[in-house]
Every structure is written in C-alpha cells, then in structure tokens.
Amino acid sequence: MDVITTHLNADFDTIASMLAACKIYPEAVCVLPGSQEETVKGFLVQSAFYNLPMRKPREIDLDKVTRLILVDIRSRGRIGIFGELIGRPGVPVHVYDHHPDEDSDVKGDVEVIRRVGSTTTILVQILKERGIPIAPDEATVMMLGIYEDTGSLSFPSTTVDDYLAAAHLLSCGAKLAQVSDILARDLTSGQISLLYDLIQGTRTYTIRGVEVVIAEARREEYVGDLALLVHKLRDMEAVSILFVICQMGDRVVLVGRSRKPEVDAAAVMREFGGGGHAYAASATVKDVTTFQIRERILRVLDEKVIPRRSAEDVMASPARTVDAGDTILEVHQALSRSNINAVPVTRGGAVVGILTRQVVEKALYHGLGEERAGEYMNADYETAAPDTEIERVQEIIIGKNQRLVPVLRGTELVGVITRTGLLRFLYDMRDVEIPGEGEDVDAEGAMAPRKNVANLMRDRLPARVLALLRAAGECAESLEMKAFAVGGFVRDIMMRVENLDVDIVVEGDGIRFAEAFAEEQGARVRPHHKFGTAVMVFPDGFKLDVATARVEYYLKPAALPTVEYSSLKQDMYRRDFVINTLAVRLSPEGFGEVIDFFGAQRDIKEKIIRVLHSLSFVEDPTRILRAMRFERRFGFTVGRHTLNLIRNAVRLDLLSKIPKPRLYSELELILKENDPVSIIRRLSELGLGTSIHPALMLEKPHLALLGEAQEVLAWFSLLFLEEKVEKWAVSFLALLDPLSPNDAKKLAKDLGVRSRVREWVRICKDEGESAILQLISMTSISRKMIHDVLSPLPTEVILYMMARSKHPDIKRYISLYFTQLKNVRLQVKGQDLLDLGYRPGPLFKKIFDLLLERKLAGDLRNKKEEIAFLLSRFPLPQNRDVPENSR
The missing domain is CATH 3.90.1640.10 (inorganic pyrophosphatase (n-terminal core))
Incomplete structure (x- = not known):
C-alpha cells in the first residue's frame, strides 16, 4: 500500500x-x-x-x-x-x-x-x-x-x-x-477577542541588541486560524520579530514570524518540536504553561540570535595608509595600486586625517604633486571603535558625508569602513520584507553574507577534506589568524560541481600558518616567500594551496604583479572574475559562512561572467582566454561590459605582449576542456588566433580539423578505455596544423611546451606527411606494411594524422592498426632462436620479419605455431635436434 x-x-x-x-x-x-x-x-x-x-x-x-x-x-x-x-x-x-x-x-x-x-x-x-x-x-x-x-x-x-x-x-x-x-477570511468574534488579548499581552525584549516582541494569551476553547491573527498583530504593531504564545485548553500553540536575518524563526520552533521557514514557523506543545514557554523562548533566543553587527564586522583590515609626509603624487600611486578611493593619513603611526582620490587628483591637476599629504588631508573627521553600532557608522558616512571611517582601538588603527563597504553591507543585511508566510530568502542574493554552506560542504566533499578544512580554521585561530577557503573551489561548491583543488587564504602570515598546520598534519611545505604563498603536500599526495591575503598591482600592462599583504576583501578584488570572489569562513565559529563582497552569488545565479574592474584585461590579458573557457564550461554568458573590454584588449593586441609560456598555460587548459572546439571557435570570433601566431587565423577549415580531432578522440576513447593518451595534445597538434614545420617547432619551443610534446610536433611536421604518402602510394598494402609505417609513431601523432587525412583508406588503415595490429607481439624471442640452434646474424631479422608478417595476418596464434612455422621455413641442419621445451 x-x-x-x-x-x-x-x-x-x-x-x-x-x-x-x-x-x-x-x-x-x-x-x-x-x-x-x-x-x-x-x-x-x-x-x-x-x-x-x-x-x-x-x-x-x-x-x-x-x-x-x-x-x-x-x-x-x-x-x-x-x-x-x-x-x-x-x-x-x-x-x-x-x-x-x-x-x-x-x-x-x-x-x-x-x-x-x-x-x-x-x-x-x-x-x-x-x-x-x-x-x-x-x-x-x-x-x-x-x-x-x-x-x-x-x-x-x-x-x-x-x-x-x-x-x-x-x-x-x-x-x-x-x-x-x-x-477571504473575515474574523469571527472569538478571533477578534483573542487578537485584543494578544495586543494587551505584548511585551518587548532586547536580546543581544535585537528587539523581539512576545505576545501571550489564554483560551479554554480552541480558536482557529491563529496564523491569520499573528499577521494582523504584526502589521498593526509594526513588529519585525514576533513570537505568539497562545494556550488553548491543554496545549500551547506557538507561532513565530521574523523579518530580520538576526532571528531564524524555524530554528526557535525546532526547539519545541515544530518547524517551518526562517521567516515563518510554528509548533504545538502540551502540558506546559505559557510562562514556561516564554522563558524557554528567551533562553533559546539568547543562544541563537545573531548579534547586531558592529564596526568590527564591516571594516576592512588591515587598513591601507599613507604618511602625512608622503607627496601627493606618491599618495595617488598608492591609491591606484590598491584600487581604493580614500585612505587614512598617519603621522608617527597615529591617524591624523583622511585623503580622498578626488582631492588628490585635483591637486595633481593644479600641479601640486610634490606637496605633502598632510597639507591637503581632511583633519576634521570622525572615527569608530570596533564595537560601534552600524547605525552610528551609517550616520557618519551618509549623514555627514565622510567617505571613509577609521576604526580605532584606542589610538591603534585596526581597520577602515568605506562608503562602498557600508552600502554593500546595508544591501546584504537589509530587512526581509515579508507580507505573509510565503517569503523565501533568495539563496543566491540578498542574504549572501548570512548564507552558510557547511551542510552543503558535508554533502559534496570527502570526509577527509572537510576535516582538513575544519582543522585549518582551528589552526589559524590558535595563531590569531583567520583562514578562508576561496575562489573556484567555493564557486564549484555553490554550483554543485566537483572540485578538490582547494585554495586557502589567510589574514595573517600564510607561510607561518602553512608551516604550523603542516607540522600538525604531518605534511610537507613548499613556501614561496616572494608571494607569501605555500603548497602543503600530504603523505597521500593531496595538496592544499595557502596564500597570505594580498593585493597585487601591475607596473605596466601584461607584466607580472607586484605583491603587498592586505585583507581578504583586497585579496578577492585582485581575482579575475566576480564568480571567483567567493570565500567561506573556516574559523570554528561561523564555519561554512559564505563571504561575498562583490555579488558573486548573483552572477552565478544569473550565469554571467564579469570582471571586477575595467583594467582587468590590461593588467592580465590571459584572463581573456579564461573568460572564454569559463563561458563554455559553465554555459554562462560574458557580460556586455566585459565583452567590450575583451574587444578593446584584442584591438590593443595585449595577448601578444605577454610571455608565451603564460599564454600556453591557459591554452593547455582550454584544450583539456570537454569541448575545446567551441572555445576556440569563440576565440576565432574575437580574432584571438593571431595573438598566438600570425598564421593562426582559425578559419573554418582549421576549425573543422579541430572538430574532426575531437571525433577521432571520442572514437578512440570508446575502443581503448585502458590505453592512456594525452587527448589535449592531439588537439594541440591540430591547432598547429596551418604552420610550416619551422614555425610550428619554433612556436612549440617559445611556448615552453614539454619536450615530449615538442617531439610530437617535430614528428608530425617532419615524418607525418611522408608516412601518409607512403601508405597512399602503395598499390597493394599488407597488414605488415601498415604496422611498419605506424608502429614507430606516438599514438597522439597517429590520431592527429587520422583526423587530418581526408583519404578514406588512411582512416581505414589507422583504424585497422589500432583495433588489430598495434598490440600484436611475437612470443618467440632471440633466445629461443639460439636455443633452437640458429646462429646470430642477418637471418634473425629475416626470421622475425616473416614471423611478424604471418602473425599480423592471423596465421600464427601461439608460440608453438610460431616455432613450427619457423622450422618449416628455416629448417635446421640434419644433426641438430629441437629442444624438448620448444616442441
């Protein structure tokens, strides 16, 4: 049933x-x-x-x-x-x-x-x-x-x-x-009476800075549709968080409504055996009094209410500063490097003022670049302490039009709150407007900073990886640092895509953290002091990439970045695309909380790829190739502004200015995608092929060859799942097809391609064509001839030749080679010939050639038949006997 x-x-x-x-x-x-x-x-x-x-x-x-x-x-x-x-x-x-x-x-x-x-x-x-x-x-x-x-x-x-x-x-x-x-629900007289009692029984509590209203009433008889009365009470009293406790006979009915992210109504109701949504929930309890229920609700709220956010929760730390003795020109350079619009000015380590980009640029316009920052800073400013409430910060920034608020602990500068940072915080933490119980917080949008993916991580990640992440957060906390999982790893968790390429960013000294964590976990550390990064290698080969939160700036287009230590937000700002700016808190308190400074969750939901700033492709043109790769991999669309920036970068031919090995690293990743041809076709549409080499126009015949290479690889995979082949290399050989032998070999060398792949390029250009001609020119061809021509060639080269050849016989010969000839081996060895009594010399080659020919033809199935055929064609002298073990 x-x-x-x-x-x-x-x-x-x-x-x-x-x-x-x-x-x-x-x-x-x-x-x-x-x-x-x-x-x-x-x-x-x-x-x-x-x-x-x-x-x-x-x-x-x-x-x-x-x-x-x-x-x-x-x-x-x-x-x-x-x-x-x-x-x-x-x-x-x-x-x-x-x-x-x-x-x-x-x-x-x-x-x-x-x-x-x-x-x-x-x-x-x-x-x-x-x-x-x-x-x-x-x-x-x-x-x-x-x-x-x-x-x-x-x-x-x-x-x-x-x-x-x-x-x-x-x-x-x-x-x-x-x-x-x-x-349509008209209130009955009993409901009106109950609503009046609830209004009279309303009391307000402030719990951890959050205002909560609890209303109580009692009835001997059951009164229906209590949820309707709760909605009316909430609207009449303009209440954001409301819990109603109504005793009806021997049971108490509880209804919770919350318009604030600080209170999860469902979490409270679960303590009483109920449930629902974060904004609307209910429960029913027997054999308790309303007083007991109220006291328990208050205790639960004291545990579960998310405290009101303070300046410490919003500030960016560590803060970038300039010295009062710096020149206006030096301040302008600092602002540009860090991509910020306002900065605290210090003298002797103490904050003495604020300078904005607008003032600095006007000073430069007036020729005051060599003047000191202290002369033009705003010395009439207000500060906040770490525990200052957000409302006060809002009053300073919006009400008093102060661009930036230094956050001081005593006289020590511990962080800054910018206008942009505050506005994003207010947007993300705005009240959830709920006219009824049907509201559902947008999982990808408004509540981003409150979203916690700990459960999703538990479901998506191996238990060992999840345990490592928790341990990383605990280790960082013990060192008074903060650790976050970041980037593509977090993006793919949100998108339910498998990815165990874990990147951790540490606010603090990343190398010191990596060394301490490695000692704790029994791993090895490979530090890179110049960039403040390290790779942790565990005994089973698993790797964790660790980086110090840093900001990068570029002294010239397409150059390698210069690195300075910074905050998580600045570290995220240096990322390539908005979708890669997500971070997940690893600290024990708040483990799994998503941090989204730039709206990455929104972009993932809308399936759009956007850069963070307009100079992104100027600073690193390889991001163009990455954008094309992500667009096709995820089925996303490059945003209009981002696409315009790409076209401008192509017009400036920025890709040709970067070192070829950096270009190749992105190119190889493209060729390793499931559908590299569609990505390369997109590069063709944007005219990017010539950035790799002037002769790579990526025209239709060339794209058709790349498509044929994918079909050949698909065919090969279905037949030979156990044989390893570097599929991307076959596509790489097809990509270089239009180039002359010398150009192809030179480009492979300039790109820094591995020596083995460079050798494949050489074989393709120097020997591949002649191998094809040799097979085509023969009037009659045996299985031995096919084997002799193809067996010296690497599998990747043969597959490329198969894709390139339009002659049906060539495709047939190669197919025959892979399916029937490639793995044919003689069981008779040289020692067998010696044991039989044959003398070494040219005869050995003649014997093996003939045996292989008959074996490839299918005439010989085992060693016994090989020896019998051998003896019939090359008889031993009369006085020599065949050894017993060869009979």
Whole structure:
C-alpha cells in the first residue's frame, strides 16, 4: 500500500499537494496525520476533498505500507505515526518539498526539492511535464495551494515557476472566483477577542541588541486560524520579530514570524518540536504553561540570535595608509595600486586625517604633486571603535558625508569602513520584507553574507577534506589568524560541481600558518616567500594551496604583479572574475559562512561572467582566454561590459605582449576542456588566433580539423578505455596544423611546451606527411606494411594524422592498426632462436620479419605455431635436434 501524507497542521498547500500527488501515484491513499486550519477543515467538509481515498491514521496498518510519499514536509518529527516508517527496510520514501534544508531532514529514495513559493507548484510542474490531465475542480484546489503559500503570487518568495504553474492551472479551468471566496477570511468574534488579548499581552525584549516582541494569551476553547491573527498583530504593531504564545485548553500553540536575518524563526520552533521557514514557523506543545514557554523562548533566543553587527564586522583590515609626509603624487600611486578611493593619513603611526582620490587628483591637476599629504588631508573627521553600532557608522558616512571611517582601538588603527563597504553591507543585511508566510530568502542574493554552506560542504566533499578544512580554521585561530577557503573551489561548491583543488587564504602570515598546520598534519611545505604563498603536500599526495591575503598591482600592462599583504576583501578584488570572489569562513565559529563582497552569488545565479574592474584585461590579458573557457564550461554568458573590454584588449593586441609560456598555460587548459572546439571557435570570433601566431587565423577549415580531432578522440576513447593518451595534445597538434614545420617547432619551443610534446610536433611536421604518402602510394598494402609505417609513431601523432587525412583508406588503415595490429607481439624471442640452434646474424631479422608478417595476418596464434612455422621455413641442419621445451 502506498501512503501519501504531510505535516501535522495541514494548510491549503499541503491539501493541494496531496491531491496532485494522488494523480502521480493513483494507487495511493491519503492520510492527514494531524489537525487542519479552520478554513481548511471547513473546505474539506464541504468538498469531501473531491472523493480522494482519504484515511485516518488509525485506519493504517504500518506493516502493510510499501511506499511512503511525503509532500510539503521533510521532518520525521512532524508526520505523526508515519515517522516510524522512516528507515524501515522495504519502505522507500519519496519526498516533494519546497522548505529550506535542515540537518534533521528525511533523506528520500526519490527527492524533488525546489526553492519555489509552494510545494503544489512542484507537483503541478511534474503533472504538466508528464501530460497528466487536471480537471477544473482539481485545478481550483491546486490554485488554492499556490495562492495561499504565495500570497496570491505577491510574496517575495514567489518565483517564475509559481506563475507558470498557476497559468497552467488556469488553462485547465481553475476558478479564481472560488479561490478568492475561500481565501477571504473575515474574523469571527472569538478571533477578534483573542487578537485584543494578544495586543494587551505584548511585551518587548532586547536580546543581544535585537528587539523581539512576545505576545501571550489564554483560551479554554480552541480558536482557529491563529496564523491569520499573528499577521494582523504584526502589521498593526509594526513588529519585525514576533513570537505568539497562545494556550488553548491543554496545549500551547506557538507561532513565530521574523523579518530580520538576526532571528531564524524555524530554528526557535525546532526547539519545541515544530518547524517551518526562517521567516515563518510554528509548533504545538502540551502540558506546559505559557510562562514556561516564554522563558524557554528567551533562553533559546539568547543562544541563537545573531548579534547586531558592529564596526568590527564591516571594516576592512588591515587598513591601507599613507604618511602625512608622503607627496601627493606618491599618495595617488598608492591609491591606484590598491584600487581604493580614500585612505587614512598617519603621522608617527597615529591617524591624523583622511585623503580622498578626488582631492588628490585635483591637486595633481593644479600641479601640486610634490606637496605633502598632510597639507591637503581632511583633519576634521570622525572615527569608530570596533564595537560601534552600524547605525552610528551609517550616520557618519551618509549623514555627514565622510567617505571613509577609521576604526580605532584606542589610538591603534585596526581597520577602515568605506562608503562602498557600508552600502554593500546595508544591501546584504537589509530587512526581509515579508507580507505573509510565503517569503523565501533568495539563496543566491540578498542574504549572501548570512548564507552558510557547511551542510552543503558535508554533502559534496570527502570526509577527509572537510576535516582538513575544519582543522585549518582551528589552526589559524590558535595563531590569531583567520583562514578562508576561496575562489573556484567555493564557486564549484555553490554550483554543485566537483572540485578538490582547494585554495586557502589567510589574514595573517600564510607561510607561518602553512608551516604550523603542516607540522600538525604531518605534511610537507613548499613556501614561496616572494608571494607569501605555500603548497602543503600530504603523505597521500593531496595538496592544499595557502596564500597570505594580498593585493597585487601591475607596473605596466601584461607584466607580472607586484605583491603587498592586505585583507581578504583586497585579496578577492585582485581575482579575475566576480564568480571567483567567493570565500567561506573556516574559523570554528561561523564555519561554512559564505563571504561575498562583490555579488558573486548573483552572477552565478544569473550565469554571467564579469570582471571586477575595467583594467582587468590590461593588467592580465590571459584572463581573456579564461573568460572564454569559463563561458563554455559553465554555459554562462560574458557580460556586455566585459565583452567590450575583451574587444578593446584584442584591438590593443595585449595577448601578444605577454610571455608565451603564460599564454600556453591557459591554452593547455582550454584544450583539456570537454569541448575545446567551441572555445576556440569563440576565440576565432574575437580574432584571438593571431595573438598566438600570425598564421593562426582559425578559419573554418582549421576549425573543422579541430572538430574532426575531437571525433577521432571520442572514437578512440570508446575502443581503448585502458590505453592512456594525452587527448589535449592531439588537439594541440591540430591547432598547429596551418604552420610550416619551422614555425610550428619554433612556436612549440617559445611556448615552453614539454619536450615530449615538442617531439610530437617535430614528428608530425617532419615524418607525418611522408608516412601518409607512403601508405597512399602503395598499390597493394599488407597488414605488415601498415604496422611498419605506424608502429614507430606516438599514438597522439597517429590520431592527429587520422583526423587530418581526408583519404578514406588512411582512416581505414589507422583504424585497422589500432583495433588489430598495434598490440600484436611475437612470443618467440632471440633466445629461443639460439636455443633452437640458429646462429646470430642477418637471418634473425629475416626470421622475425616473416614471423611478424604471418602473425599480423592471423596465421600464427601461439608460440608453438610460431616455432613450427619457423622450422618449416628455416629448417635446421640434419644433426641438430629441437629442444624438448620448444616442441
């Protein structure tokens, strides 16, 4: 027996989800494990739930349940008696839900979990995809589910999928008038009385700097639709965080609502056996008083409330400074190197003023480059302490128009808060506007700094790697440093792409951290003191790249960078693209918290590649090739501004100015991608081939050859999965095809290609063509001839020749060589000939040639047949006997 069930307090989304699930599992029975909201209960009584196979929990024999289908719920503790079936052998669990992930979630054998406004949306999408018809009355019920959980498609949690599902239901005949009538809720006299008592029972608490309102009331009888009263109370009192405690008979009903990221309503309700969303949650408790509940809520909040952020949480550290004795020209250079617009001015180590780029540039315009910074700094400024509240910082920067706020601990400068930094913080931490319970925080956007991927890391990473990251955070903390996982590793975690190429950035001394961590873990360290980086190599070969948070600046276009130590934010700013600027905190407190200074999560969600600043390609032109590679690998699109910058860099021919080995390192990565041809075609569209070599125009015939090389490699992979071949090198040989032998060999040398690959280039140009001509020119060709021509050549060269040749016989010969001839070996060796009594000399070569020819022809299958054939063609003198072991 299949059973469809949901959570204990059913609403319209759960009812509609069960109806939709019945159409996917037509043999299943529906069971509501608990109570329903009053409006839902009335609807069920009037509609009889459209004759669905409804059962009560007591009517279900759990031993006869063969499959459990959960809709709108994943919590084992909120499905009543059916929690006993979770994990029972022979009872698969199918889950359809739209709630956020929780550690205690049931793991289904089939899971369809999507971030949409309602679970009904998910199931309607499945019905539509499978072509399962929906009757008008069924469509109306399903529309009720979507409308209730999305506030009639008005809550911020509403997605495009919700609109599309509603549109499909409308096309199936859903009656919006009935939906509106059912959802219209006039308060009863009992509800009005209860609302008045809640208003009278409201008290405000400040917990760790966050204002929380708790309202209490008592009723001997049950009053329905408490959630509706909570919404009205919250709106009437303009409350951002509200917990309602209402005793009804022998039970206490709890409802939590939060518009602030500092308080997770679901986390609080889970302490009472309930659940829900971070912004809307509920629970029911028996045999306790409202006083006990209130005190416990306050204790839970004291543990779980995220404290109000202070200046220390927003500041960039360490701060860049200039000295009051520096010239205006020197200050301008410092600002340009660090990509900042304002800087504290110090004298004797103490902050004495602030200088902005605007003032510096005007001073330069007026010819004051040799004047001292102290003459033009703003000495009328305000500072903040590390514990200064954000509201005060906001008042200084916005209210008093101060571009930068130094953060001082006593007289020590510990960091700075910039206008841009504050605005991004306010954007990321803005209140979540929730008109109802349907809000869902954008997982990739507004709540970025609060997003924690510790659970995702646990699911995606090997246990050993996760343990190493935790240990790295603990080691850094013991050294009074901060460690972060950064870059492509974090990007790929967010995108659910496998990547164990781990980069760690340390705010502090990265080499000192690496040495301490290596000693703790039994690893070796290879430090690079010039760049403040190190590579940790573990006994099993696993590697961790460690870097000190640093800022890079370029003395001229395409030059190698000059490095200075800096903060995590400055380190992220030197990255190539916004999508690679994510960091994850490794400290024990806050492990897994995502740090997103530049909107990388938004770019990942929108599938766009953007540079961080307009001189990115001027400073490092190889980023152009990287942009093309990421664009095709991830299916992203290069942003319009970024594409314009690429075109400008191509116009300036910047790629030709960088050292060829740096160019080659990016080129090899492109050729190692799954679809290198599409990337090279993109390079062709931008006219980048000539930056590699003037003769590489990347025209259609050349691109066709590269495509043919990929087809040959695909064919070879299907046949010879056990034989190792450097596939990218075959594509590299095809890329160099238009070049003359001398140009190709010179380019390979200039690029710094490995000696083995350079040898393959030489063979292709010096011997490949003659090998092809030799095979074509023969009037009749034997299997031995094919073997003799091809066997001296590397596999990569032969595959390139196969792709390049348009002659069908050549492709046939090469195919025959790989499938039947390449691995043919004689079992008879020289020692065997000596043992038989043959004398060394030219005869040996003649014998082996003939034996191989017959072996390749398939006439000889084993050593015994080889010797018999040998003796028949090259008889021994009469007085010599064949050794016993050769018979």
